[in-house]
Amino acid sequence: MHATGHAPDRVVIVTGAARGLGRAMTLGLLAAGRRVVAFDLPNSAVALAELAKEAKASGASERLLKVDGDVRLANDCDRTVQAAMDRFGALHAVVNCAALGQDFNMHGDSLPGTGKFYEVRSSVGKQPSTSTSTVHSV
Numbered sequence: 001m002h003a004t005g006h007a008p009d010r011v012v013i014v015t016g017a018a019r020g021l022g023r024a025m026t027l028g029l030l031a032a033g034r035r036v037v038a039f040d041l042p043n044s045a046v047a048l049a050e051l052a053k054e055a056k057a058s059g060a061s062e063r064l065l066k067v068d069g070d071v072r073l074a075n076d077c078d079r080t081v082q083a084a085m086d087r088f089g090a091l092h093a094v095v096n097c098a099a100l101g102q103d104f105n106m107h108g109d110s111l112p113g114t115g116k117f118y119e120v121r122s123s124v125g126k127q128p129s130t131s132t133s134t135v136h137s138v
């Protein structure tokens, strides 16, 4: 991505797009004119559909592509990159927000029924956390 200036046609994959930071990133990028591939777990289809409704209401539906998958699976990631290329013909950045949102243990130990705090899973939560989302240029 360019360090300065506008690049409104840039294509960005946002993981964990159905909720929380990923959702906010997706809506913010669409508002800024970017084309966004919104990626989240298959069981987030309803939340992704709500996101798409909001994008449509703001006139951005043509610049949004929903893809379901799991960031832990290489095939799903490859498929998402291919979907971006097929739909938009380019890919410029990835915003990784897919992760734990609650029920994590800051010391890295498992809570009952959960993984380590740094693993990703389909948690829906609003608890403050210790890590931040990451933007990768590609």
Ligand SMILES: NC(=O)c1ccc[n+]([C@@H]2O[C@H](COP(=O)([O-])OP(=O)(O)OC[C@H]3O[C@@H](n4cnc5c(N)ncnc54)[C@H](O)[C@@H]3O)[C@@H](O)[C@H]2O)c1
Pocket: 015, 016, 017, 018, 019, 020, 021, 022, 039, 040, 041, 044, 069, 070, 071, 072, 097, 098, 099, 100, 101, 102, 120, 121, 122, 123, 124, 125, 126, 127, 128, 129, 130, 131, 132, 133
């Ligand atoms: N919310 C905050 O204020 C805040 C602040 C700082 C850091 N963070 C960190 O940012 C990350 C996201 O937090 P959040 O509050 O947006 O969480 P959230 O639970 O609201 O959203 C996370 C999204 O990631 C998706 N997801 C989980 N595992 C996935 C996987 N394997 N593949 C694809 N999608 C997956 C979930 O379905 C969900 O939609 C976490 O690491 C959190 O610790 C959050």
